[in-house]
Amino acid sequence: MKIGMLTSGGDCPGLNAVIRGAVLRGVISHDTEFVGFRNGWRGVVEEDIVPIVRHDVRGLAKQGGTILGSSRTNPFEGEGGGPENIQRMLDANGIDAIIAIGGEGTLTAARRLHDEGGINVVGVPKTIDNDLAATDYSFGFDTAVEIATEAIDRLRTTADSHGRCMVLEVMGRHVGWIALHSGMAGGAHAILIPEQPQSIEQICEWVESVRDRGRAPLVVVAEGFTLEGMDEAHSHKGLDAFNRPRLGGIADVLAPMIEERTGIESRATVLGHIQRGGAPSAYDRVLATRLGMAAIDAVYDHAWGSMVTLRGTEIKTVSIAEAVGTLNRVPQSRYDEARVLFG
Template identity: 70%
Template sequence: MKIGILTSGGDCPGLNAVIRGIVLKGSEAYGFDFVGFKHGWRGVVEGSFIPLAEEHVRFLANQGGTILGSSRTNPYEGPFGGPENIKRMMLKHGIDAIIAIGGEGTLTAARRLSEEGINIVGVPKTIDNDIQETDYSFGFTTAVEIATDALDRIRTTAESHDRCIIVEVMGRYAGWIALHAGMAAGANAILIPEHPVSLGQIAEWALEVRDRGSAPVFVVSEGFTLEEMDEAHSHKGLDPFNRPLLGGIADILAPQIEALTGIETRAVSLGHVQRGGVPSAYDRVLATRLGIAAVDAAHDEQWGSTVVLKGTDIETVSLSSATQEPKSVPEYRYYEAAALFG
């Protein structure tokens, strides 16, 4: 069997470890051949790929980014997009199946193509941790560690200047990064999309912190909305899947907090630094295990499936069940953290 591997969507620590796990297990155990599509679905629709053999992947586990490149290309768009064109490309090059490594947009596209008769296995990838059916996705732990380190550093400068600092992290409409990094760093409030609060409540938390002689440090997820907002802040247009490009909510909140409290307030957006660098040991292991399980699923012809983490075990579920809707922070997890606010 000849399998094409792609990494699509936002880059993520651990992608190379997945590729390594797929190629080493598939080559050694099953005698499969592999190619890597360049820049995600773009490489699929353009028929652009490179060979992937054991010598290409042997030492990739600790390498950040992706050796294949990535993009947010929609495989249904463009003159070479759509299932029939992709089938022709695969037949021309003798590619029997695709292992698609990506987040919600990538796996949704994989599900649709699978339903059109293309042999696909998915691997969930997102620092946002918002894929259903998997307890954690690789890259999330690394992103949380980066955000936690940033919050620790920001607290020292906040205390030095008696400032309030609000730190914006990624996550789209899921608040997992904000929740975990905020709890780990002792943030004075954690603002997530799943739980809108009023500007007055945020100001009250800031004043509580100031009144006991400290400096407020808040963490906000990019998809957070105030109670008085109709939708998440977005001023950057849409991505290729017609989803709003979020970001900038910290800049909206900071001057309003300062106006209400009189506390000098600054906004910091961590942005793409959360995606960069080498993966944590945990993410390297999880990514490798998912890669091994994905090639096992391909060997067993479990098309239309994706591998996931359930507890400490890797399981295989349908792409359909994994892409029905994003996985949100449950209410009880928010209230665990909220007990520590102010």
């Protein structure tokens, strides 16, 4: 069998480990032949194909990024797009199946290619935000949490020494998992997540309560958090206080508001892309390797239209149709649990 792989969407530590896991399992267990589509679906619709042999995945588990490149191309668009063109391209290259490693968009496209065009495709979920309900954890998330936690550890000492309030913005557009876990691990005094809008008054109350206990407040905020009572345009990637298009993140909005209301010198740090790149944690390497291996099993099981996921300690296969569409929100119970750290 000849399998084509692609990686799509934003960077995520562990992409290369998935590729390695798939290739080793395929080559050793099934004598599979591999090719890669370069730059996500773009390589599919533009027939940009490179061979992948065992030697190519040597030492790959610990490398960030993806040797296949990535893009946000939609496989239903462009000249070579759509199920018919893609099937023709696969046939022309003798490719029997596609393993698509990507986020919700990629997985949804994969499912449509299968449902509407009968393309043999298996998905591997990739979301650094951990926002897919079908998997307990997704690779890349643990690494992002580690990086954010290390940043908190560093900011804390400065906060404590200088009596400042530090506001750290981490990733999490729709869900607050990175903020929740790094905030718990680092000992944040407020964790602000998209699932739980808060008013600036509440946030300042927490901040002042920390100051009153003689400590320096540390606030972790997910990029997708919105202030209660402030319309979304102003609070997130929107307009600044003067109704101008705003650079910077929500932390850049919060820090001056906190300073103004509490009188505590406040500083924002937007962690940004360094959460997405570089060597994955051991946890993510193991998870990604196992998902890659399981994707090969799914291919040999002809489980087209399905994707691999983590449940407990087991790797499972689920239908993409069931898996996507439900956001993996931080449940109220987990937020309540973290609340004892606040203030």
